[in-house]
Amino acid sequence: MELAKGSIQPVYEAKAEPNVYGFRPARSIHDAIGAIFNAISKKGKYALEGDLNGFFDNIITKAILESKVFQRLDEKTKKPVRAWIEAGVVDKSTFKPTNKGTPQGGVISPLLANIAFMGMETMLNEWAETWPGAKNPNREGLTTVVYADDFIILHEDKEVIIEAKERITKWCKENIGVELNKEKTHITHTREGFDFLGFNIRQYPTITNKQGFKTLIKPSKKSIKEHKEKIRKVVQMHKAAPQSAVIARLNPIITGWANNFRHVVSKEVFSSIDAYIWNKLWAWSRRRHPRKNSKWVKDKYYPRVGTRRWTFKTDKGETLKLHSDTKIERHVKVRGTKHIYDGDKVYWAKRGHNDPTLSTRVKNLLKNQKGTCTWCNHPLENGDIMEVDHIKPRKEGGKDVYANLQLLHGHCHDTKTRSDAERQKKEILTASDWKCVR
Numbered sequence: 001m002e003l004a005k006g007s008i009q010p011v012y013e014a015k016a017e018p019n020v021y022g023f024r025p026a027r028s029i030h031d032a033i034g035a036i037f038n039a040i041s042k043k044g045k046y047a048l049e050g051d052l053n054g055f056f057d058n059i060i061t062k063a064i065l066e067s068k069v070f071q072r073l074d075e076k077t078k079k080p081v082r083a084w085i086e087a088g089v090v091d092k093s094t095f096k097p098t099n100k101g102t103p104q105g106g107v108i109s110p111l112l113a114n115i116a117f118m119g120m121e122t123m124l125n126e127w128a129e130t131w132p133g134a135k136n137p138n139r140e141g142l143t144t145v146v147y148a149d150d151f152i153i154l155h156e157d158k159e160v161i162i163e164a165k166e167r168i169t170k171w172c173k174e175n176i177g178v179e180l181n182k183e184k185t186h187i188t189h190t191r192e193g194f195d196f197l198g199f200n201i202r203q204y205p206t207i208t209n210k211q212g213f214k215t216l217i218k219p220s221k222k223s224i225k226e227h228k229e230k231i232r233k234v235v236q237m238h239k240a241a242p243q244s245a246v247i248a249r250l251n252p253i254i255t256g257w258a259n260n261f262r263h264v265v266s267k268e269v270f271s272s273i274d275a276y277i278w279n280k281l282w283a284w285s286r287r288r289h290p291r292k293n294s295k296w297v298k299d300k301y302y303p304r305v306g307t308r309r310w311t312f313k314t315d316k317g318e319t320l321k322l323h324s325d326t327k328i329e330r331h332v333k334v335r336g337t338k339h340i341y342d343g344d345k346v347y348w349a350k351r352g353h354n355d356p357t358l359s360t361r362v363k364n365l366l367k368n369q370k371g372t373c374t375w376c377n378h379p380l381e382n383g384d385i386m387e388v389d390h391i392k393p394r395k396e397g398g399k400d401v402y403a404n405l406q407l408l409h410g411h412c413h414d415t416k417t418r419s420d421a422e423r424q425k426k427e428i429l430t431a432s433d434w435k436c437v438r
Helices: 002-015 029-040 061-065 075-085 109-117 120-128 135-141 158-175 221-237 243-260 267-288 294-301 345-350 360-368 410-427 431-437
Strands: 046-051 089-091 094-096 143-147 150-155 186-189 194-196 199-205 213-219 386-390 405-409
Touching: 002 075, 002 109, 029 143, 029 150, 029 194, 029 199, 029 213, 046 158, 046 194, 061 075, 061 109, 120 135, 120 143, 120 158, 150 158, 150 194, 158 186, 213 221, 221 243, 221 267, 243 267, 267 294, 345 360, 360 386, 360 405, 386 410, 405 410
Parallel strands: none
Antiparallel strands: 046 150, 046 186, 089 094, 143 150, 194 199, 199 213, 386 405
8 A cells, every 4th residue: 555655646746736735745734724824814704614524434436536646547556546445344244345435544545535635626716716806816815725624715705605615515525425514614703713723723803913903823722621631641640650650651742742833822821731730740749748748849859950940850860841842933834836746855855854865964954044055145946056065174174064064056165165265375374474474
């Protein structure tokens, strides 16, 4: 299955719609959230929060086998995929043929689901082009964001959103055999806010700008509640465990959750959850030593580290991580129809994607320099000759370390090398200079 997926993925990526973000390499939840922010940052809009009912289990086989992507594959790839889809299942020793759904548990299932779901964004864009007025503004005014079986449709007119819901319902039933989940499909306004992929997106009134509102994206209440519950269970299950075991179990949970939400407005939430953890661990510490006073417990489990008085740390240096230690950084959304097979090595290296054709040194320098040549301050583009330069030349004692390296255009590197040579020439003393020195 993995080999078949490797053959199909590039074909799908070349045909994929620009606002599909789930189960695609070099695209993420944060790109989907970034697309929503870009669509509503300057104008309030109505949102259709859509969810498909039993998406992976109910996709009709023709949605995959008759798709444009599948038709472009060679027969060697088509044959096993068709066999997997039509293989059937054995339930209580009874064989049952299948005419819908993707291979359960297969690594190729998410990709096949994306292939089946292709066309909804195109259908909506073609509908928008039929509205009165210019085609481009009409199409751009309607935003579609898809992540697996969840999607968001945005437009400033509620009537458009209502009709979009009807069109999507019909399209999904006819093309992929799946119905909308009525309980999870809602129409709201961005002023009221809505949850999507664990984030809460909402516009808050303000008098500090012309729009009269500011768009804030935060972790949703449901995500926070589930995260706290997971932490509570870990502490509860480790009542008798040593401090190091508690730290080892909690650190991955804290790091993973904080990294997921570090691209949005999370500073206050991080501090709040850190306080929650402190209360749980303080109770855990006191329970272990009921006959000891608070100062003794504090000195044993919470030594002072620098300016921080309360650090949950062992004698061996194992330290509990804090959510608030995670730096908040704005995520840069992936550009339009870009995909990792488009040959733009510079763009993907700047985004931190691993490309085996680029050396680790070049990839790191591209990322550290944000894709800019440090000599001319112009961007390094795909197809440019790029060369690694030693800021202080090695012949002058410069070391081969990142602090002394920079990535330059090929012609900028030549100019810099000539500049270094001229500078060195001026620094060499002539015979008359030596006489003066003597």
